[in-house]
Amino acid sequence: MERSAAAAVRRLRAAGGGGGERDRDRRPAAPPRQDKDGDGDGDCAAGKARDGSRRRPQALSERRAAAVVLLYLLALRGLAHVAHRHLLSRPQRGGHPHFSAHRARGYLDNITAIGPRTVGSPANEVLAVNYLLEQIRAIETESTDAHKISVDVQRPTGSFSIDFLGGFTSYYANITNVVVKLEPRNGAEHAVLSNCHFDSVPNTPGASDDAVSCSVMLEILYTLSKSSEPLQHAVIFLFNGAEENILQASHGFITQHEWAKSIRAFINLEAAGVGGKELVFQTGPENPWLVQAYVCAAKHPFASVVAQEIFQSGIIPADTDFRIYRDFGNVPGIDLAFIENGYIYHTKYDTSDRILTDSIQRAGDNILAVLKYLATSDKLAKSFEYRHGNVVFFDVLGLFVLAYPARVGTIMNCIIAAIAFLYLGKKVFQPKTRVINNLKKFFTAFGLILLSWISTLVTVVIVAVFVSLIGRSLSWYTHFYVSVFLYGTAAAAKLILVHTLAKRFYYKNMNDLNLGDVFFDASLLIWTIALAVITQIGLCSAFICMLWVAFPLLTKLMIHKEFRQKGATIKFLVLYMLGMFVPYLYIMYLSWTIFEMFTPIMGRSGSEIPPDVVLAGFIVAITMILSSYFINFIYLVKSTKLTLITSTAVSVVTLILVCSGIFFPYSSDMANPKPKRVFLQHTSRRFHDLDGNLVKSDSGIWINGFDYNGISHITPHIPEINDTIRTPCEEWAPFCGLPWILPVHFMFRKNWYLPAPEIFPRSPIHFKVLAKELMPWNSVRLSFEVSGPSHMSLYIRPHKGSALSTWSLGDGTPVASIGGDYFVFYSHGLHATPWNFWIELTASEKHSDGIVSLAIAAHYFFGEDQKSPQLYALLERLPNWTFSSGWSCTYDLFVF
DSSP states (O other): HHHHHHHHHHHHHHOOOOOOHHHHSSSSSOOOOOOTSSSSSSHHHHOOTTSBOOOOOOOOOOHHHHHHHHHHHHHHHHHHHHHOOOOOOOOOOSSOOOOHHHHHHHHHHHHHHHHOTTTSHHIIIIHHHHHHHHHHHHHHHOOOEEEEEEEEEEEEOEEEEEEEOOEEEEESSOOEEEEEEEETTTTOOOEEEEEEEOOOOOOTTOOIIHHHHHHHHHHHHHHHHSSSSSSSSEEEEEEEEESTTTTTHHHHHHHHGGGGGGGEEEEEEESSSSSSOOEEEESSOOHHHHHHHHHHHHSSSSBBBHHHHHHTTTOSOOHHHHHHHHTSSOOOEEEEEEEGGGTTTSSSTOGGSSSSSSHHHHHHHHHHHHHHHTTTTTTTTGGGGOOOEEEEEETTTTTEEEEEEHHHHHHHHHHHHEEEEEEEEHHHHGGGGHHHHHHHHHHHHHHHHHHHHHHHHHHHHHHHHHHTTTOOOOTTSHHHHHHIIIIIIHHHHHHHHHHIIIIIITTOOOOOOOOHHHHHHHHHHHHHHHHHHHHHHHHHTTHHHHHHHHHHHHHHTTTTTTTTTTSSOOHHHHHHHHHHHHHHHHHHHHHHHHHHHHHHHSOOOOOOOOSHHHHHHHHHHHHHHTTOOOOOOHSSSOOOHHHHHHHHHHHHHHHHHHHTTSSSSOOTTTTBBBEEEEEEEEEEEEEOOTTTTEEEEEEEEEESSSTTTTTTTTTTTTTTTSSSGOOOTTTTTGGGGGGOOOSSSSTOOOOEEOOOOOOOOOOEEEEEEEEEETHHHHHHEEEEEEEEEEEEEEEEETTTTTEEEEEETSSOOOOOOOTSOOEEEEEOTOOOOEEEEEEEESSOOOOOTTTEEEEEEEEOOOTTTTTOHHHHHHHHHSTEEEEEEEEEEEEEEEEE
């Protein structure tokens, strides 16, 4: 009875019953109280409206929403900037010796004072070597009794093939390595290697690449030797003298030196820029314990598996000694490189004064700590036992590194993807009566997002192609903000336009208050699919997608009620942006690193790839990523007209300014130069026929611009360098009959040949045939002897119907370059004996025009033969915003 009565009362209340209430309902309704904003008091605002539905908070205006989003992104960019610039260079304090950046700077100044240190030059082979030995002996005299220091000067000879730059073979003779071993008094069975190179490319002092690393290693040697604590394992310091000759000295050491057998791990110190923070961009292969060593020991970490996978993909036209130790020594390691200010990498501006003392201190603290950790680790002795898979690693704003095995990352990614798919499935299939309608809305939003991304990419790439075709490429090279205003705002405008049109026309008659919710879920689905696919491919970089699924999903679950309101509110924006803080901050931090590395590379990536298209693609990709979870705002705010007009106007105005030529690509500002790279070779060419007769000869200055603009900006200053002197390709000769120092012909198809007098080097090349032997199976072996300058290039093209089967170089298997010709890079140190080699060819029948064309070029990078008077005169006329590297060379072609 009591239950029945209670139930009856509840029914009456639900129906608005009760005598007193009915009496009150007959009275006139009192006007609601108004609060200060005119919205009524709290009870009225939260009460029911006349139609029985709850009032929804007022939608945020477009202007306020756009301002909040823009300020949010700018704040994240500022945090990323601070994280990249904060060097944290405080040295260690305490009773033990610590790394001194000031002492290391002294080493750096003295090494760079020697000048360019090209392989084979007295500067590299004598002056630099003597300086290193002098400093090592001084360190040895001050070392404690806990250590033993051994020194060796190695001068190896050898050859190997490599698939870098399209594939070629390298031969070296009598090059120089200075090797130091620091070990306990009683010796050590195992060792960790630290590698730098003291040679430099021609015409540059090579402060960052790589004198600063050698200076850091000298100071680390000093610091460790002064310690009274003995190490468990040896530390081998390799100061290699031929890295710029495509990794020759490291190959000579790891394949020939007796100490190489004891090495269980290595740290390679390199540079792709001048100073700043040193990035760990390669580890392993496998051996997660090495990454863990860096995680535990490095005081100021900066590492990314994303950089590793980008570098190892071959997108960046560069390589390091890491490859040699990995491929020829089967040794795992860590590859570090300075990446800041790559604009002056490999130029005359790479001087010691441009490297901050804080950068040296930071690098020294990190590398000393990691080396010491490895030299006292029990795992070093059994490193091969810990080789079990790859590792996901990335630093968090330079504060610490997160690292975990790739298999753990795969499991974690799969779990998060599964949770996201379950969540999305529940959203679509509940309630069951509206499944078809839910699916239609969901996949329409999904398709619109993909459509907006594709159309944005196409539109921005068209703009980039147009800019390239009218000769305004690289207008952002000195002023990076130009690329953001030109391509970034165009991308944003196109994205907003597509969704604004969809909102206005497709969703015009739809009274749907949950569009923002639907588009958020569609973005979540895209990232979940990306997470699943990239994880399946096996890329460790899938952790980025994991961040872009996990955090948005958590955010959605926490504020799911706010998503169903009509329009964005301040409360919604604050909660939303707080929830998305981590993935957005990390992508800002990562994109800063990527742009810092890639933008300068566009100035030396060759004449075939339009850099504006590449950079525009990067910017569109970043814009799409950043817009992923902001697209729904377009459907939450009342209008996007102001944002759309502003973005379009900025992009159009910037395009007009770019087309006008107001943004000159290059800069001669000595404080922050961004030069155009131009390489000039005064060349004399001679072509011989099968009988040895000279059939053609010419001489000129061969000119290569290292970027897409070619020589268009130089022609106004030197009118005779124009497109009328474009170099024709000698189709019948290997590598177009041109004296390439490296097989990069596929990157520089546009070059120029200015006629000039013939050159007569004081140390000419000597090339002769030693023997012609008939071999079994219709083979012919040709033996040669060559002597000449320290750098030579050999080009081989078998004629139709013949094939190069074997030779005395590398492992005996010829490696063809792109295009089918064979390229051999040769260098030697001082006092090398003549180069003797043989090649063996098979031919199905006799050929009246011979079976092979063989050409050899001699390159004079230093000394009295380096530059002719004509070359000097031309170099002097080049504008000051160029970096010109010039030398003389000869080219001789023979047919056999």
